[in-house]
Amino acid sequence: MxxxxxxxxxxxxxxxxxxxxxxxxxxxxxxxxxxxxxxxxxxxxxxxxxxxxxxxxxxxxxxxxxxxxxxxxxxxxxxxxxxxxxxxxxxxxxxxxxxxxxxxxxxxxxxxxxxxxxxxxxxxxxxxxLANATRGGFLLRGEIARAEDPETLVAACSRIPALTVGLWRARVAALDVSAVLSVVVEAAVRRAVELAGDESRSPTAWFGLGSIARREAVPSSDVDSAWSGDETVAAAREHAAAVHALLDRCGLRADDKGAVADRPRFARSPDQWHSAIEGWLADPFADQALVMLGMLVDSRIAHGDPALDLAGPTAEMLRSRPEVLRLLLKEAVEEKARIPARRRIVTRRPEPVDVKVHGLSPVVNIARWAGTAAGLASESTPTRLRVAVEHGLLSDDDGRVLGETFDVLTQIRLRHQCEQIERGQAPTDVVDPELLGPLQRSLLSNAVREIAGVQRTLAYAGPPA
CATH class of the missing domain: 3.10.580.10 (CBS-domain)
Incomplete structure (x- = not known):
């Protein structure tokens, strides 16, 4: 190709x-x-x-x-x-x-x-x-934001897959497609919160988590969420359940691992969140502390009171505990990026590769550690990597390798999922290397190998002095 x-x-x-x-x-x-x-x-x-x-x-x-x-x-x-x-x-x-x-x-x-x-x-x-193709993101976002009722919102959101495929077909850069998709989905979440809610509610904040908050969504991305506010948690969870029911009708499914605002773990008052963060920092080996801290650092307010922000305070508290930051780095480099080496016994074809798990997640995790240590919160992976290099937390070479491989793997992931959508299939992160062209297969293999090399460097030598 x-x-x-x-x-x-x-x-x-x-x-x-x-x-x-x-x-x-x-x-x-x-x-x-x-x-x-x-x-x-x-x-x-x-x-x-x-x-x-x-x-x-x-x-x-x-x-x-x-x-x-x-x-x-x-x-x-x-x-x-x-x-x-x-x-x-x-x-x-x-x-x-x-x-x-x-x-x-x-x-x-x-x-x-x-x-x-x-x-x-x-x-x-x-x-x-704007290229003509990208302008469609503006138009659809505006239509979603103005949706007068749930049915109108569902109809508008039904065009999100076509918008994504159209941007990809127009050869818009993959990272830019992800950013546009993230903003459009966030607009849908915001409008769903409004349509399912009550304007007389107490001050609250609805948070997006994960790839949408980092502006790195792809068609397979789930909608992760959290909530903070002064009203009762029971009322908030009831509201959140209604929001996610509407989003599910819009084709925007909730996180299948339970990171949603209708669960007690992700719906708390501001004081409860503060106490929980302090507890996770005090004992980072209990209660999935590192996972929760990482999700909060990635969080972004999709709707509500900016004063209830969680990302900034969590990042600041993390920087005051360098031993916990080191644990974030350790987790990021321990699970190595890899291409499964086994082949199917009968066909002798290579095993499928989960592009997210085997390649992108290690880069995201390293960037989250480095960006937090450099003073950032709620930023994209490329921005975190760039600032980490500027602050000496990553070498120039390691920052360049991670940035370039993240871009390449996002291209491969987006192309795979857009082709699945065009075939009428549900988009997934699992790619069969045999179905890739020679160039794509080579890029995938080289990218994963280079990420693993950076992980080894950070594991053995640590970040630059």
């Missing part, structure tokens, strides 16, 4: 390189008529609004249509009355792919870019980053 495995574009450049000139700006007291003239003269579809304390607002053409003309206002309305403030911003060094993910997560089409000192440099737009 001679096809390139990935296609990257502007999404892999810093957003500062994608800006088209100085952005039009005004103050909050300007009228919308003045703002419209600035848009016209600057040939822009927005104007940035300079607020106090270095903050920014933004007024777009869409705001003029909806909030001014649509509301029957005249041109003398002040910008402050119709702008969006504070505007979501991003640093100039952000990669386009990361900016795109922020846009997709928050449902915005324009993202102001600021310097290290907070000075507005310009605005990056979805059209600067």
């Amino acid at each position: 001679n096809e390139p495995l990935v296609v990257r574009d502007a999404a892999m450049r810093p957003v500062a390189e994608l800006l088209r000139g100085t952005p039009p700006t005004c103050g909050p007291d300007a009228t919308v008529a003045e703002a419209a003239r600035l848009m016209t003269s600057g040939r822009a579809r927005y104007v940035l609004v300079c607020l106090d304390a270095g903050r920014l607002g933004i007024l777009t053409e869409g705001d003029l249509r909806r909030r001014v003309l649509g509301a029957g206002h005249g041109g003398d309305v002040t910008v402050a009355q119709v702008m969006t403030a504070p505007a979501l911003t991003t640093p100039a060094t952000t990669l386009g792919a990361d900016a795109l993910l922020v846009m997709l997560t928050h449902g915005v089409r324009r993202l102001p870019v600021v310097s290290e000192t907070g000075e507005p440099l310009g605005v990056v737009e979805d059209t600067d980053l």
